[in-house]
Amino acid sequence: MAGIGGVTPSQLRLQRIYAEPDGGFRVLVDRLWPRGMSKARAELDEWFKDAAPSTELREWFGHRPERWEGFTRRYLQELENNDAVVDFAAQCAGRPETVLLFGARNEQENEAVVLRDYLLGRNLT
Template sequence: MTTYDTKRIYEDARPDDGYRVLVDRLWPRGISKDKAALDEWCREIAPSNELRQWFAHDPAKYDEFKVKYLQELANNPEAAAALARWRSYTRVTLLYGAKDTAHNQAVVLLEYLHLHESDNLRVIP
């Protein structure tokens, strides 16, 4: 069973993060590759540039962003491929650069993972 979690990339990497995946389309400002300690940069499943720019991390747009991003994920073969890859790990931490820990693409992606792997998924709040 895979355990999924989300975490800001600006937080220090920890051994209990497991497999660390950056799910931003753009590289986060001020983060070196060493500090990121990534196992994977999966920008192909991040929100499209158009959706990302429209959302602009505005919490008032979050509900609509969530619907649109879930639609993008449903139509993105890389999302299914990523899910299949990540199932082989005990723990996967989805990393993001946004300051808002409640209204970002990693939170939506966590919901997507839950919807598509509900019998084999344990989510850490």
């Protein structure tokens, strides 16, 4: 099943930016640069800040597990109103593999998870 712009699950992968790079088109999807990470070590192909949650939403969430559902709902609304995400989806669909990079410690509850599922057309709410 293809998502927005024809993106398929085999074309998207998540990875913590602190992990060893292992291929793919590497895109940081955080609004802030990850602490302690040099640009050389990150081996980024792109930094897509425009897809990141707003500063207000990011600060409200604060990676607090009890706010995950609210964060997901609000972030999805931001993505729905973000024209840059459609263009990004088309870029992803045109590549064999895109790696969405994030800095959060929690690998299951972060903006990259929501963005991936949104791009794949998965129902998150």
